Amino acid sequence: MAESQNNTAQLLELWHSFRYLLLLLGVAGVFVLKLRSYIRNFEQREGKGLTALKPTTWVQVPVKAESKPSVKTHITPRRIVGKRGLKPKNGGKAASEVEEGEFDIQTLIFYSTLTGSTQRCAEELRTRLFGVKGESIYPTLSIPTPSNSLVSVPIRRSFLPPAVYNLEEVELDDFFVTLPNENGKKVKYVYLLLLPTYETDAPIRPFLEHLRETHHDFRIDTAPLRSLAGFSVFGFGDSSEWPAEEGKFCKDAVEVDKWMGKLTGGKGGTRRMFPVGMGDVNPAVGPNSAEKSLDEWRVHLEDAMREYAATGALGDSADWRTAIESGDEDSDFEIVDPADDMVDVEDLGNVIRTDPAVAKKGNVVKRKAVLPVDFTTLAGRKALEAGEGQSADRKEMVPKGGVTYETLTKQGYTIVGSHSGVKICRWTKSALRGRGSCYKFSFYGIKSHLCMETTPSLSCSNKCVFCWRHGTNPVGTTWRWKVDPPEEIFKGVVEGHYRKIKMMKGVPGVRADRFSEAFKIRHCALSLVGEPIFYPYINEFLHLLHSSKISSFLVCNAQHPAQLAALGHVTQLYVSIDASNKDSLKKIDRPLHRDFWERFQQCLDILREKRNQHRTVFRLTLVKGFNIEDEVQGYADLVEKGLPCFVEVKGVTYCGTSTAGEAGLTMKNVPFYEEVVAFVEALNAELSKRGLGYGIAAEHAHSCCALIASNHFFINGKWHTLIDYAKFFELLESGKEFGPEDYVGEATPEWANWGNGGFDPADQRVYRKGKGPKEEVEESGGCG
Known part of the structure; x- marks a missing residue:
């Protein structure tokens, strides 16, 4: 018993002698682990680390072999962060809003369907996007010259063949929390979402809930999809079920458009490439009315995508918050008083x-x-x-x-x-x-x-x-x-x-x-x-x-x-x-x-x-x-x-x-x-x-x-x-x-x-x- 008490006393004496050193070593160890985690996350954000998870299901389409996302293993918990752009100077675009150099543009078409009609439209859109196959590689853009004539300039950024996904069959985190990574190859993604609105519960509900939760999740940056090239939404609705005046026509597409705007920029901007389109499937409106609306939406969307390929930017749409409204009728804009030395x-x-x-x-x-x-x-x-x-x-x-x-x-x-x-x-x-x-x-x-x-x-x-x-x-x-x-x-x-x-x-x-x-x-x-x-x-x-x-x-x-x-x-x-x-x-x-x-x-x-x-x-x-x-x-x-x-x-x-x-x-x-x-x-x-x-x-x-x-x-x-x-x-x-x-x-x-x-x-x-x-x-x- 005496020997045991003696050993305990020696241990206490050693603790009191070296406790500060041990505590310091413990703090240093925690700091090293935190630093290592920070470096790993930084490399992932810059595209130098491990790539995103592979989606559970891929539709078989003729895409380049290198365009399919690779498998990634998460090692430590991390906070998902989008690339935040620099604040513009003198009214110009933020540095992150203009993509320099050459890169490929991958269009991903997502759809939700209950009867299969939206899937057919999505596959048709993939086929018709940019019309002929030859245009998808190095298209041209007409730009004005100083003499006001137009000249065609080749766009040295290629459009990869589009891929189609069912929102019910993919892992949403791999597309709507992080973006797919292309094994070091610089690829910018365009998300196109074709979404029907039903009077009954629809399969789009989990997707909407995912977007909402992602935005409000404190562990995730409020705009994790900021590095998207752009997105656009098209909705299908039946005006006989929900007339336009009730505000519910294509409401699911409108809701997705709103949350995608938040996830791609929040209050600082948005990566909306083209406004939300709407097609009416009500036969009384006219034969193939929805398909015609979708095709018109596609034509204007192609122009926006060509502009992005040529300039690396979304154009003036990124600066929509500077488009001040007229003071005619209830404007909220606060007018700045003129300078004191201004003379009539x-x-x-x-x-x-x-x-x-x-x-x-x-x-x-x-x-x-x-x-x-x-x-x-x-x-x-x-x-x-x-x-x-x-x-x-x-x-x-x-x-x-x-x-x-x-x-x-x-x-x-x-x-x-x-x-x-x-x-x-x-x-x-x-x-x-x-x-x-x-x-x-x-x-x-x-x-x-x-x-x-x-x-x-x-x-x-x-x-x-x-x-x-x-x-x-x-x-x-x-x-x-x-x-x-x-x-x-x-x-x-x-x-x-x-x-x-x-x-x-x-x-x-x-x-x-x-x-x-x-x-x-x-x-x-x-x-x-x-x-x-x-x-x-x-x-x-x-x-x-x-x-x-x-x-x-x-x-x-x-x-x-x-x-x-x-x-x-x-x-x-x-x-x-x-x-x-x-x-x-x-x-x-x-x-x-x-x-x-x-x-x-x-x-x-x-x-x-x-x-x-x-x-x-x-x-x-x-x-x-x-x-x-x-x-x-x-x-x-x-x-x-x-x-x-x-x-x-x-x-x-x-x-x-x-x-x-x-x-x-x-x-x-x-x-x-x-x-x-x-x-x-x-x-x-x-x-x-x-x-x-x-x-x-x-x-x-x-x-x-x-x-x-x-x-x-x-x-x-x-x-x-x-x-x-x-x-x-x-x-x-x-x-x-x-x-x-x-x-x-x-x-x-x-x-x-x-x-x-x-x-x-x-x-x-x-x-x-x-x-x-x-x-x-x-x-x-x-x-x-």
Whole structure:
């Protein structure tokens, strides 16, 4: 017993003597093991370590031998991490978004099926992708040269023959947590997913659950598929089971598209190569309707894949978050106030310029100022055509690199030439996602994704308190700047619009069919910032639009009677009527012309004369505290004076800047829709009392807007506010005189009529959080 106690004492003495050393060795051992694990994971992330697991089942297709994934054994637990790109500088693409060098592109087609029809479509897609076999290796891409001609350039990145997989038969972790590895060979993967939506429980449920769990698993990076070349989803659905207006048509495909977007980039971007496509298998829609939709989706997808092969990048779609929406109608974008030293163009006419070299001595040099030539008048036009006023001294309205240029660019404008601009409207984005078009669709049949919003003149002669640009655009009463030819402006705005549409390719929920349609502009809203009628060649610009079968909706501010009188045919002519009396107009529009009220009255007289040649519209913007209270009588007087075809009444959209605040405009000045409705009903009652023949025709409650129409458009007991655009172009080409009643379209749809809200039931309305029905609060990339 004594010996045992002695041994224990010796052990305790040894422990106390060497315990610090032993603890240190233990910590060092743990550190070495952790370091070894980290190095192994780093090699795996960089493609230098072991390869991914082999899928359990492979469909036999003619692929290159080296394209089949190898077997890999997991040695230690690890956290799955995708390749995170570097933050772009100066608005450029992140380093990881552009793949340099040569590599192969492997297309993997995944499908889920219950009856076998989707499998047949997947195999057909594999056969038809890129048409002929020879194109899959070294295809060509047509690119423009400096002389605007096209040249075919070979793409030195080959497309491997596609492979097809059933989602029920593969190990999902090997494709949707990690990517297959090609034994050191650089291969980029494109995932195409063909997914049906059934009314009953479908085999796609486990796959959806896997994507959801992968995203929320804390052990896995939130975007483990970031290194994918790209993905695209196509859904099959039956509209007889789930109509589009219920928001469930192809809902499984929409859901997969949403989660794939998160797993390939999350909030930092997405690898969506093309928007989700949809095919309707309902026989009542038409024979082979779904197959035709799939084939159209394939054609556009091939273009995107060729672009990736040529450039190593997804193109503009990777930058969709920079495509800022228009401030028109409830934009969330916060406008940046202009620089403190920004001077209105109106104040630059006869200023005294100081020579920097002489200013140091305190001397001021007066230079001869450029005399303003009003090119918008007939005399001015003749002077312009004679070459007068276009000297080197004449400035550009919005010079590139200037404060105004930078400010408007930040607000989402594409500046064309020296005085024109184009911008994508938030309603265009909404329509592309199947979430509704603007009020012009309810009233006049304009689909927002087919509409271009532009202006040939960024300058305006008013400084309205509710202007969305908040004084960042130039202003002036006469045209003092260089003049760009209409052909260059037309080409520039169309190209700029298409570039912005292309940037929407990666936006969650964008529908492939509407995305494809959006590259066929059919309408042009000449509004935005500025005064379109101010442009000297506005009639020539309108001719270019009409020659391309693009309808024209021109908005003017009733301050340029000479230009209004000389205006040629437009599809619809708007005049902003922001007040019913001189004092209110001065307070709201803050016009630069001293004789603004006389000009305003002249424009109403001209509009009355033109009512038999144009569809004329009074646009009333209601600002509570400015032009609503006790002004119904005054507005009725103006309607009686101009006799427009239509009167649009709309609540103001608060712009939320210091400029608006200085003018006394706050959120309290934004009327509720109930207040707009009360005003419309009161105005309509006053017009009826005077026997003017008007009635309330339609509404778009989402835009806080209602339409009063002349009874000339109340035909056979129904309102006909829509436009027959084909008939308009036919009449225009005939060269004969015609009026607004000659191209009246079909009856206004029932859902757009007064009292029915005005939201298209074929689209899905998505409410902001905290507003609207609970089931529609969360945005899930919905489509209609």
